Amino acid sequence: MSDHEELESSVAAWVLGALDPKEAETVRSHVDACPTCRDTAERLRRVVGALPLVVEDSTPPPRLRERVLAAAAASRRPSGSPAIARIPRPSRHHPAAQPRVSVIRRLPAYAIAAVALLALLIGLVVGEVTHAPQPSTTNQVARFELSGHQGMSGAQASVIDLKSDGLALVDFRGLPQPGSGRVYEVWLIPGGGNPVPVAVFVPDSNGAKVVLVDRALAGYAVMAVTNEPGPDGSQAPTQQPQLFGSIA
Numbered sequence: 001m002s003d004h005e006e007l008e009s010s011v012a013a014w015v016l017g018a019l020d021p022k023e024a025e026t027v028r029s030h031v032d033a034c035p036t037c038r039d040t041a042e043r044l045r046r047v048v049g050a051l052p053l054v055v056e057d058s059t060p061p062p063r064l065r066e067r068v069l070a071a072a073a074a075s076r077r078p079s080g081s082p083a084i085a086r087i088p089r090p091s092r093h094h095p096a097a098q099p100r101v102s103v104i105r106r107l108p109a110y111a112i113a114a115v116a117l118l119a120l121l122i123g124l125v126v127g128e129v130t131h132a133p134q135p136s137t138t139n140q141v142a143r144f145e146l147s148g149h150q151g152m153s154g155a156q157a158s159v160i161d162l163k164s165d166g167l168a169l170v171d172f173r174g175l176p177q178p179g180s181g182r183v184y185e186v187w188l189i190p191g192g193g194n195p196v197p198v199a200v201f202v203p204d205s206n207g208a209k210v211v212l213v214d215r216a217l218a219g220y221a222v223m224a225v226t227n228e229p230g231p232d233g234s235q236a237p238t239q240q241p242q243l244f245g246s247i248a
């Protein structure tokens with residue numbers, strides 16, 4: 001994996017100030033050098049900056065609050081989670097790699113906590129929209145549900161589409177473990193075209209994960225998830241999706 005692939009999912013945590021100083025420095029220096037992550041950070045800052053005005057006096061939905069607290073607690077544990085065990089051990093030929101690897105190993109838990117927090121805040125925004133419709137806000141945030149079938153019949157996901165920012169958050173739960181050397185891959189499927197790969201991930205030990213999709217959903221009809229070879233997934237799905245839903 002490149003630095004970009006390792007660090008992209010931590011940009012949200014960095015924007016939210018959820019990294020310790022050493023980790024924040026690792027992400028900051030990557031963002032400085034990477035136009036893609038800089039753009040993601042700028043869009044997330046706009047979202048985060050707009051939130052406090054909306055979420056004041058709201059009560060978070062209990063399930064999300066529980067999961068944010070659990071993710072925050074997990075992020076304080078010094079050891080890495082099984083979900084990221086595939087990071088290679090540093091080679092003794094590259095002793096300098098040791099500190100960097102140990103920093104990165106601890107990033108995902110922080111990232112999960114921060115992205116879950118972001119999802120919580122966005123959930124509040126969507127909740128506000130539901131109770132007091134405001135056409136301008138409704139046009140900026142949309143929510144869709146994915147549901148599992150067959151072997152993934154217990155799995156679900158909520159998609160939060162931040163239309164004006166070209167970002168989507170997908171809150172997965174109830175996923176079975178993908179298997180040794182396997183990952184889940186997220187696809188966007190247009191009405192009459194080929195699936196586009198947008199993210200690969202491994203759920204935590206509870207089968208949960210919040211995935212940031214750095215792409216506008218406009219123009220796509222369906223979001224689907226398949227089980228693919230790790231660590232990078234496939235260019236086209238190798239199986240019929242068992243977790244999917246309409247996003248149009």
Ligand SMILES: [Zn+2]
Nearest residue numbers: 004034036037
């Ligand atoms: Zn990057």
